[in-house]
Amino acid sequence: MFDLLSHPDLWLAIARGIPVTLALTALAMIFGLAVGTVVAVMVDSDDLVLKWSGEAFTFVFRAVPLLTLLYFLYYGLPNLSFVRHGPLWEVFFRYSFAIAVLGFSLNNAAYLAEVVRGGIKSVTRGQVEACKAIGMSEGMAIRRVVLPIAFRNSVMTIGNELVFTLKATSIASAIAVSDVLSNARAYGKIFSDNLSPYIAAAVFYLLIVGLIDVALSFIRRRSQM
Amino acid sequence: MNTTYAYLPYLVQGVTESVALGGASFLVATIFGLVLALIRDNSSRFIQTLITVYISVFRALPELLTILLTYYGSIVVTRSVGMSDLNPFAAALIALGVQIGSYACQIFSDAYRAVPRGLIEAGHAVGMPSYKINVRIAVPLMLRLAAPSLGSLLNVVIKLTAIASVIGVTELTRRAQIVVGATHDPLAAFGCAAVIYLAISAVLTIFQRRLETAKQL
Secondary structure, three states: OOOHHHHHHHHHHOOOOOHHHHHHHHHHHHHHHHHHHHHHHHHHHHHHHHHHHHHHHHHHHHHOHHHHHHHHHHHHHHHHHHOOOOOOHHHHHHHHHHHHHHHHHHHHHHHHHHHHHHHHOOOOOHHHHHHOOOOOHHHHHHHHHHHHHHHHHHHHHHHHHHHHHHHHHHHHHHHOOOOOOHHHEEEEEEEEOOOOHHHHHHHHHHHHHHHHHHHHHHHHHHHHH | OHHHHHHHHHHHHHHHHHHHHHHHHHHHHHHHHHHHHHHHHHOOOHHHHHHHHHHHHHHHHOOOHHHHHHHHHHHHHHHHHHOOOOOHHHHHHHHHHHHHHHHHHHHHHHHHHHHHHHHHHHHHHHOOOHHHHHHHHHHHHHHHHHHHHHHHHHHHHHHHHHHHHHHHOOOOHHHHHHHHHHHHHHHHHHHHHHHHHHHHHHHHHHHHHHHHHHHHO
């Protein structure tokens, strides 16, 4: 029953999805962190409009499941004529990979905003007051002091989020992105074996997350020194 | 011309299935995780290693993959013993229960370590047997310490139920797909589904806030 597992072709076919999975994860983390940081600063600002729009953003993208979000973006958006016939259609909205990056980045931004906010809270009052004392403007203090300290304090949480994002990218297989999981599914369809390809995919996910965990523990040991 | 609004009642019925699957998996996972966390801290090296392996494996496996493996794996098993196939809801419940159980176990282990040692030693000092210490001292304190993390875990679980649509559980997202098949209007159908998820999440958040403020009194 599991003889498909001894075919090197199966492993090769699934391994071809690894770059796609990794690229999705990396892009979602980079855009997610960038947008998430902006949202975190917005939520903590004194301007009520900024604060509320930041909170609405996190609420919405934390509440809607990724799969539903991807279906909405991939199948729903082309129904709007300004998307379907707009200038971005040919370069962006057509491609399921681009849509997956968009969806994961939005979702990630909502989660990472909370992480970055936790990091910002860990910056002590004294450090912020010191910035004011030497005459830094508020924006400068945020850029040069608050955010660097916040990121350093939340490295491990961001690492955890990285693992969750990697796992979440498997959902992109539902909108025809050929990542590790969807390659496994396609291979299984050809040989009408629904189990072995998924077992092989599981091995790859275990390996990748294992490597990430080794890297994370290395970073943690270095940051403690 | 069919409009999505005609199918709204059909969509809303999916809430029952989403919430039932999410709630049941959460309950199974919490109990499973709590028991494992208690075993983990009072048992032999071998069992401790087993539990650590369980947690690390499910930390790495995507939930979608776990659900697919459980569903197709269960079909292989039931066919070979000649039973009828497991229905998708049950397969999703098992998969999510086991997977979320590993997250819950980690949360409870952290909470257990945060329980002040002195209280447990005090229990030993007055001659309580260890099951009584667990029931009367450790578990109530663990639950209180773990409450915020468990609240956000419940939110995560409700969202994960959407994935069960891939094996045919007719929850909210699957129903939205079916409605699209009839109306050819994915924007409205998935939009409505998203709004319903927002409503569920809003209710959960209010409930969670109330629980946390009640705890402080």
